[in-house]
Amino acid sequence: MKILHKQIFGELLKLFGLTVSCLLGLILIGRMLQLRTLFLSQNIGFLNILELFFYLTPFFLLLIMPISTMLSVFLTFLRMSTDNELTALKASGVSLYRMLPAPVLFCTICTVFTFIISIWGLAWGMDMFKVTLYESARKHSKFSLQPGVFNKEFSGLTFYAHQVDNEKGKLKFAFVRDQTKHGASVVVVAPDAEIISRPESAEVDIVFHKGKIFRQNNDELNVLKFGTYSVRLDLGKLLGDFSFSEVKAKDMPLSQLVEIRDDPSKAPPGASDRFHRKVDTEYFKRLTLPLGCLILGMFAIPIAYVFRGLKQQYGLVLSMGLFLVYYSMFSVSVSMGESGSIPPIYGMWAPNIMYVIIALLGMKYANEERTLPIVEWGTHIADKIKGRVG
Structure with a gap:
């Protein structure tokens, strides 16, 4: 046996x-x-x-x-x-x-x-x-933000910077166009911006300083000045629409x-x-x-x-x-x-x-x-x- x-x-x-x-x-x-x-x-x-x-x-x-x-x-x-x-x-x-x-x-x-x-x-x-x-x-985000190149890797968002220092996270003459909201378009323009990484939540903030916001809603256009404006990005969106901030039971x-x-x-x-x-x-x-x-x-x-x-x-x-x-x-x-x-x-x-x-x-x-x-x-x-x- x-x-x-x-x-x-x-x-x-x-x-x-x-x-x-x-x-x-x-x-x-x-x-x-x-x-x-x-x-x-x-x-x-x-x-x-x-x-x-x-x-x-x-x-x-x-x-x-x-x-x-x-x-x-x-x-x-x-x-x-x-x-x-x-x-x-x-x-x-x-x-x-x-x-x-x-x-x-x-x-x-x-x-x-x-x-x-x-x-x-x-x-x-x-x-x-x-x-x-x-x-x-x-690591990819550092290479993707190239000077003088339009970045459209995030759905509904277009980034541009005339000068980019990826090591220090500094941007010169930067703007972003936000079309994530249906029927509205927002353009943020600033002479200076910086990239702030948040490893704990796998997010990146692009913070604009002393710029203007152009908001178009149908036929209406509004222009606002700001001291600081932040655009938060979920890096998971780069590689397959993953959400790092959401707590899931299966994880x-x-x-x-x-x-x-x-x-x-x-x-x-x-x-x-x-x-x-x-x-x-x-x-x-x-x-x-x-x-x-x-x-x-x-x-x-x-x-x-x-x-x-x-x-x-x-x-x-x-x-x-x-x-x-x-x-x-x-x-x-x-x-x-x-x-x-x-x-x-x-x-x-x-x-x-x-x-x-x-x-x-x-x-x-x-x-x-x-x-x-x-x-x-x-x-x-x-x-x-x-x-x-x-």
Whole structure:
């Protein structure tokens, strides 16, 4: 039995490594294709892009760990079933339950690893991602403000300066045109301006001194003099419309989510009811997704038994479809929890509870060499349809 468990565990690890690598690679390629124009226009190096995606890896892993675990277990037992290894083992007196230690240990390790990501890794990755993104945007902003060149990298804003000292952050004969408000155009002109960076909020203030404001609203034009006028820029807008100032529940460590749930006064100032609902939903999401590794892994074993003889490519499609059902229920529960339609505790646990029940029933039927009634009903209906078509 030790040899058997080692063989099963080794195959699970190989398939898991392949699955995680493929899914992460697909996500990376997809994101790079979405942002290819942005990266080319901002002249960001390939290593910087990889660094940014590395810090997003915990976020991606939290989502793909359950499906990777499920695929590994499903394909392993489907292959054993297709090659009649399971039949030979049963003929030798080895029941399904005696084969469980290897997949249970594997799924438990995946669950613990996902819990580590959920509790610490996700918040660390998002913090480092924001810091790295800010540094990229901050460094880029120095080069983008070139003397005598119109800068239109911020949507609705056009900057110009006749002289630029990026080291000191000084501008001479500067102006900005603001068209962010519909139906109105504001032009600010000043002989002197300065760039003030705010690393704590990833923002930059461009402060104009002793200039004029030309405000056009339809056919009306107003001219105002000022001593100091500031235009605040969110550097996240340079690299994909990220907001650094907004506090999001999904970026918080689990300990902070617990603190806010226990004491709502610890929430950020002005937090709305929707924010607290998002905190509750994110809290249960961090608990239920890691457990999904164990639950979906155990769920995959009887499913592989039921569909024994199925080719692996079809098995892959089938398992992806079953996970899609799980993830669709999970996504709907997140949306309903954040909107307040249902308490998050019920919605977030519902997919796991349903799949646990199916896994336990399926395990019992698979060990007894019986087929689930729902599969028999589906087969019966399919035969009827084929008969009518024939």
